[in-house]
Amino acid sequence: MLATGAYFFIAKKIRNGRQLIEWSLFWKKRSIMKNESREKDWHVYVVECRDGSLYTGITKNLERRIAKHNAGRGARYTSGRTPILLKYHESVEDRSKASERENEIKKMPRVLKLSLIQKTLNKIC
Numbered sequence: 001m002l003a004t005g006a007y008f009f010i011a012k013k014i015r016n017g018r019q020l021i022e023w024s025l026f027w028k029k030r031s032i033m034k035n036e037s038r039e040k041d042w043h044v045y046v047v048e049c050r051d052g053s054l055y056t057g058i059t060k061n062l063e064r065r066i067a068k069h070n071a072g073r074g075a076r077y078t079s080g081r082t083p084i085l086l087k088y089h090e091s092v093e094d095r096s097k098a099s100e101r102e103n104e105i106k107k108m109p110r111v112l113k114l115s116l117i118q119k120t121l122n123k124i125c
Helices: 002-013 017-037 062-071 095-107 110-124
Strands: 042-048 054-059 085-092
Touching (some): 042 062, 042 110, 054 062, 085 095
């Protein structure tokens, strides 16, 4: 989105057709390179709290987020229920997909969440 807006700003300032084509090719290449290099950098995770309850969240840096939860600074829900254990996580492409998946998991009954955790444990072992 930012690249597109920047392109239009430059296109208004440049009158020469050749320069305009060069800039449009530059922004197209830039957006393609951004999409190709994009890794699945958002994580959806489920943690088990000290009282046995499950908490679901999203983050870009999973290790840092788990450390924050265990320090009591992660989320209001987990702050009084430390220590927490990471039970499940999956990587997704962007924040919107991570939020959608988080909501899907949050709407699941506890039994389905536990079966999701168990399925991933079975894949590992």
